[in-house]
Amino acid sequence: MPTSKDVAAAAGVSQSTVSYVMSGKRPISEKTRLRVEAAIEQLTYRPNAGARALASRKSQVIGLVLPITPEAHLGSLMEFIAVIAATARRLDHDVLLVTDEEGSQGLERVVGQQLCDGLILMQVEADDERIPVVRKLRVPVVFIGIPNDSAGLNCIDADFARAGELCVEEMAAAGHTSGVIIGWRPRLVGSRLNYVGRFLGGANAAAERLGVSLNHVPATSDRRSIEAAVDACIAGAEGKPAFVSPDVTVLELLPRILHERGLEPGKDASIIAVGPTPDVLIELQESTVLDLQPREVSRRAVEILFSLMQADRPDKDGLLELIPPRVTHRHGTAGPTVPVTQSIH
Amino acid sequence: MPTSKDVAAAAGVSQSTVSYVMSGKRPISEKTRLRVEAAIEQLTYRPNAGARALASRKSQVIGLVLPITPEAHLGSLMEFIAVIAATARRLDHDVLLVTDEEGSQGLERVVGQQLCDGLILMQVEADDERIPVVRKLRVPVVFIGIPNDSAGLNCIDADFARAGELCVEEMAAAGHTSGVIIGWRPRLVGSRLNYVGRFLGGANAAAERLGVSLNHVPATSDRRSIEAAVDACIAGAEGKPAFVSPDVTVLELLPRILHERGLEPGKDASIIAVGPTPDVLIELQESTVLDLQPREVSRRAVEILFSLMQADRPDKDGLLELIPPRVTHRHGTAGPTVPVTQSIH
DNA sequence: AACCTTCGTCGATACGCATCGACTAAGGCA
DNA sequence: TGCCTTAGTCGATGCGTATCGACGAAGGTT
Structure with a gap:
């Protein structure tokens, strides 16, 4: 697998320049940029996700937490998942599936391992046992569903x-x-x-x-x-x-x-x-x-999560959004x- | 977030010893092991997924590729997903969702970024356009479904x-x-x-x-x-x-x-x-x-994928497994x- | 007694990327 | 002319882990 070093060598620049071309965080001359982009193309370079996560402290992955409960209608669950995945991809992120076999420990695990930058919780119950766990997590979380005590939580659902x-x-x-x-x-x-x-x-x-x-x-x-x-x-x-x-x-x-x-x-x-x-x-x-409007609910859930992930201080007041029916x-x-x-x- | 270095300091050992305690790849004395495990517990240490992936060249993640086609019955799809996720977790891996919005480029991307160590493809068609792409991938792939030309591919399905x-x-x-x-x-x-x-x-x-x-x-x-x-x-x-x-x-x-x-x-x-x-x-x-027996199909798909991932040379002859109905x-x-x-x- | 092996541990290094500081060249302003 | 800013690039460093080589200690063999 080619690395950014290989790309740098092929383009005759330093590795850091390749990085800046990709992130756009520093000005790069047109000429250099084109050379680097050509090298990337030719080598079919793809940045290593692990290295990127390690250096940037962002995994570019969001976790989707689904309890597979018997009362859930699996078909409609699937529709949510599809829209969430598509929306996340549009924002250059991937989706990690967290089923609830592990219970709320799964949440702590994926966040602790820094596998995810944020979570979306589905099938949220009135008195969800995951809530106390979520309150301690250091990543933004969006609930699809409205628990009874939603203070300080970010919730969205159909109205x-x-x-x-x-x-x-x-x-x-x-x-x-x-x-x-x-x-x-x-x-x-x-x-x-x-x-x-x-x-x-x-x-x-x-x-x-x-x-x-x-x-x-x-x-x-x-x-x-x-x-x-x-x-x-x-x-x-x-x-x-x-x-x-x-x-x-x-x-x-x-x-x-x-x-x-x-x-x-x-x-x-x-x-x-x-x-x-x-x-x-x-x-x-x-x-x-x-x-x-399940698709709208899913889309907004992802959008809210991203706005939280980009915010500097995630200790917001919490947010409650209800999508009106048509x-x-x-x-x-x-x-x-x-x-x-x-x-x- | 605590690191293995912190654990090492707390246990009075070197970082590498912590690593060997976790992997078991070198003998560690009972006494040291207990000290390290206690430190891990106390600090609630979790190995950083990115760093681990970078160093070990394994992400501990498998990709689940689902085309969300209209003819699919979403409910039964969901059942497969649940079993696959549960089985993967039992083998200490996570599941990344790859929907087919990106087409087969999505496969190249997740593998190129080294986000996944292996892939499971669902909804495999007779003449699936993803097959030529898969043949070039450097990670093991298991198909759920049997394409017409399954030579060299690893396929499983209900019979x-x-x-x-x-x-x-x-x-x-x-x-x-x-x-x-x-x-x-x-x-x-x-x-x-x-x-x-x-x-x-x-x-x-x-x-x-x-x-x-x-x-x-x-x-x-x-x-x-x-x-x-x-x-x-x-x-x-x-x-x-x-x-x-x-x-x-x-x-x-x-x-x-x-x-x-x-x-x-x-x-x-x-x-x-x-x-x-x-x-x-x-x-x-x-x-x-x-x-x-959709659950059995899903379970076997994961098991086959793991046996391929553990094998030294993945250039096998391909495998075709049909689960008999009950x-x-x-x-x-x-x-x-x-x-x-x-x-x- | 000299030698070899195994056990248990440490230090150093590499993995691939992002990012900071530094540096040069070029232009703007007085 | 001298000074300051901006554009554009490079080198060095750190992220947290796995792993290799080395080393001392203990035990076994001739």
């Missing part, structure tokens, strides 16, 4: 409370006076991931404010219990019933179930989908869609149509 | 051909003379990921050998087209029909569709599930299940039951 509000506001705007939230799976509802609670909190507040009667049942993959929830809502509804759900299976079944009961979505009843995956969307017509009204009858109208509240 | 065979053998053993494979999604069938073809090849060969009449249709998420395939199979079947599918949606719908037609799975018809996810399994009773016969009527009988062919 689930606002999403809950929006669902109810949409209902009210469409003339509904009652609706049901067929929510997340029971094990998720009971978990320490608090976004379920944030969503319901927002929804309930809006329901009270707008005079909408709102029920909530957890989702199951069992058709009969979904049908029971639907029927209860229909029976209890004063006017047209409205259905809110973030669950893939529920969203797939809902149109069929409503159809069997002689209700036409978009006319006799409303469906509001929360953060659906693309394949659900294809079949979900005549509905309102809340996009929770509301889309879908019309049409079949095929992978695109949204027709879109309103941003 | 899809054998899985296809097994499906048909299971049919024949259960007395079926005809069946249908409701396969993967069309965009996957048409993609360059060749496991679909390997599966069908194995199935067709076995069908011919055993005199089973076999059809194949791609899967869709559209219930009507699935029903059409089922009806065609029922109509064309001489005896009881058999249904094979790897698709989540199809497997969820199949029992219901059969039931509507008065057929009872396990009695009047057979369902063979190929590599289903846990949530599908919960509802899939009275069926035969082929576990493609066949399970499921009985029972409801709930997350465990398999009752299991046969390994």
Whole structure:
């Protein structure tokens, strides 16, 4: 493997000049720069990451910490990861995977070894056991998710409370006076991931404010219990019933179930989908869609981390950023149509 | 951050002694070793990864290369990643994520920078464009997936051909003379990921050998087209029909569709599930299940990579390892039951 | 008794890069 | 003309670790 010394020799300059050409931290004459760049090209020189990290005290790597919990939806996790990796690369950094087999010791290890210049923590729980560890770390950390005590921490997430509000506001705007939230799976509802609670909190507040009667049942993959929830809502509804759900299976079944009961979505009843995956969307017509913008959340997480890494004093006050959901009204009858109208509240 | 020098001072030995205590590459007296270990513990010393990599020419990191293609099922990808990361950690290495935004240049970069000691490539296509690049790399590489020309490469995957065979053998053993494979999604069938073809090849060969009449249709998420395939199979079947599918949606719908037609799975018809996810399994009773053992594939990929990394001369002949599927016969009527009988062919 | 081996430790060096200080040449200003 | 600044480059040093050679001590062999 060629070193910067080899490049220097090939270009007829000193090693330090090669370094300054690459970093741009001192002025270099056009002529010299071109010679060095040509030598780099010709030798296909790549700076040795270890040496660079040792000398500069920066690894150019960020750590991505993922607890692989059973309640997590692995597919959506993967989407976050992809965006985080791409964004980091755009900022000339790589991503180290830190799974939580080691528990929070893994964090201490990768930071202690100086493998990472910063961390992004995913699947943050309400009372996350990693928080006390993080507070002692000497590198910036960004949480995706909002723990209960977020003081001094840098957190970002989709604004689930606002999403809950929006669902109810949409209902009210469409003339509904009652609706049901067929929510997340029971094990998720009971978990320490608090976004379920944030969503319901927002929804309930809006329901009270707008005079909408709102029920909530957890989702199951069992058709009969979904049908029971639907029927209860229909029976209890004063006017047209409205259905809110973030669950893939529920969203797939809902149109069929409503159809069997002689209700036409978009006319006799409303469906509001929360953060659906693309394949659900294809079949979900005549509905309102809340996009929770996972890609935007991921992108911002990386951007925040970088701004912290560049800051001189990382002892900031902490930061809480909530990405607002996007509301889309879908019309049409079949095929992978695109949204027709879109309103941003 | 404490360094090995600090540890040495605290223990009253030289820095090199600390190094030898950690590596065990030279004999150290019990007494000295305990003193050094106590100092390490007390200072919470962690060797600097950059310095270690620089001096030893090993980064203790493996690169995981994932093209984030739309046809990939992100959830199952994530399962591979989790197992790979855990296995690597058990072997005292970390995992660097290399997404394919940079294309195959990303491989050259991470290896050129000596960020990784080895690579695992996922989502390997029949005629993968990364292959020529890989052949020039100076680090060991393991492919998960089997390209058409695998000569000199180290490849591992589930044995899809054998899985296809097994499906048909299971049919024949259960007395079926005809069946249908409701396969993967069309965009996957048409993609360059060749496991679909390997599966069908194995199935067709076995069908011919055993005199089973076999059809194949791609899967869709559209219930009507699935029903059409089922009806065609029922109509064309001489005896009881058999249904094979790897698709989540199809497997969820199949029992219901059969039931509507008065057929009872396990009695009047057979369902063979190929590599289903846990949530599908919960509802899939009275069926035969082929576990493609993704965790075993991931684990072996890492193990093979390590054996290559430890080998002195990496210019081996290449290696092709296929993990046999596991066949399970499921009985029972409801709930997350465990398999009752299991046969390994 | 002379010699050889093994054990246990130390000092010195190299790994490849970033960075600081120093130096020269050239230009600006009085 | 003399002084000061800036551009452009080089040499030297340090980052923290692994590893090689050397060395004394202890034990074993003839």
